[in-house]
Amino acid sequence: MSDGIYIVRNDNTLVEMRSSAFESEDLLQELLATHPSLIAGDAIDPTNPRRWLLIAREQAVPGEEGGFGRWSLDHLFVDQDGVPTLVEVKRASDTRGRREVVAQMLDYAANGVVYWPTDAIRQQFERTCTASERDADEALREHLGRPDADLEEFWRSVDVNLRAGRIRMVFVADVIYPELKRIVEFLNAQMNPAEVLALEIKHYTGQGLRTLVPRLIGRTAEAERRKGSRGSTSPRPELTHEQWFAQFAEERGPGEAGAAQAVYDWWVAQGAKFVVSDAQNPTLIAKLIHAQGECWSAKIKPSGQVVTYLRWLVWSPPFDKVEARREIVEALERTFGQRYGEKAASGEPSVPLTLLQEPEAREKLFAIWQSLVDRIRAGA
Incomplete structure (x- = not known):
């Protein structure tokens, strides 16, 4: 079978590619960044x-x-729903294109979701736009297809x-080998809400022309079945705060629900806004708004933990x-008799x-918490 395509x-006249x-x-990377x-x-x-939307190469x-970068991801994009998309490129001649690249990507993903501050991602996007002499806000509105788009809301969704x-x-x-194809299809079927895909881009040349033919791998029927309504990378409809509390009271009882409501009211009085996550078991998360910006500060888990x-x-x-x-x-340990591990200072006590x-x-x-909030607002 001839491995070629033909352009009329x-x-x-016929052009054989x-x-x-x-x-x-680098050429493949540049093509992805440009197109x-x-x-x-x-x-x-x-x-x-x-x-x-290209954030950066x-x-x-x-x-x-607080690290400055242990690894370097080939491309970081976000889609129109603010879903970060990590792209790693390998030519077929690079033998790492089979298994090692999977471990590499998982390193990027596991650390990126923890240590990437959204402000830093936004700043990197602005630097990318500056380098190409584009206005960052205009580029983002064009990406969203809405000249009146709420840009702050978009970055919050990221x-x-x-x-x-x-x-x-x-x-x-340029070639996705069977070994990598099987790994990608397996991971995509198992992982949620993350999505794992492979893209084979076949490259054809002839008479000074270049043709690229992409083929997506990973969206199997099994992956779609397992993910179901949970598998969409678009956020599912969000519960209202009232619906969340009603569900919480039904599952945890009036005593814990009353305590959770008091925690919620305290943060609201501090100027915080709450978001209900769209996980299978939604969490109520407080974002504190202050003069220096905003930060995620506390959350109430459906398991009854603050x-x-x-x-x-x-x-x-x-x-x-x-x-x-x-x-x-x-202070939490002394007050409530809890014992946290060594990593609690960078975790979720x-x-x-x-x-x-x-x-x-x-x-x-x-x-x-009042001491915490006062110090954040003072920046010291």
Whole structure:
């Protein structure tokens, strides 16, 4: 079978295009950056084709809080719903295109969802636009297809998607070998809400012309069946706060529900806004608005735990310093008799709502939080 395609010109002459390797991996990367529509957005979501906004080539991925970049991802895109899309490119001649690249991508994803601050992603996008002499806001509105688009809301959706692990991982190569194909199809069927795909871009040349033919791999019937309504990378309809509390009270009882409502009311009084996550078991998450910006500060879990969200305070002075976060951990331990591990200062130390049903107990927690909020607002 001939590995070629044929183009018929307007003058009825035939151009034979033969399959050929890309001259370099950098060329393939450049083509994706310049022509992101090659990433088969209509094949990924036929009912609502994905559109791609390039955040950066060679996007740094930190391996620890406050890190500057342990790894370098080939491309970071976001789609029109703010879903981060990680793209790693390998030519067929690179033997790592089979298994090692999978571990590499999982490293990027596992660390990116924890250590990528959305503000840094936004700043990187602005630098990318500056380098191409484009206005970042105009480029984003064009991507969204709405001149009146709420840009702040879009970046908030990127933040929520990252926090929920709602990302897309795409392996790109001129040949996707069977070994990688099987791994991708298996991972895509198993993982949720993350999506794992491979894109084979066949390269043909002839008579000074270049033709690219993308083919998507990973959207199997089994993957679609397993993901079902959960598998869409578009956020599912969000519960209202009232619906969340009604569901919580039914599952946890009136005592814990009353304590949860008091926690909610306290954060609202501090100027926080709440988001209901779209996980299978939704969490109620507080975002604190302050003069220096905003930060995820606490959450109420459906399992009956109230979390101080230290892992998301690492970009809010003075809690960018581990010593300041340890003070919060120690205060929680002393007050509620909890014992947290060494990683709690960069994690999610929690207090059971069963310990917060009495007003006196809640006031002790609120005092710890008040100190936290006051220091964030003071930036020291």
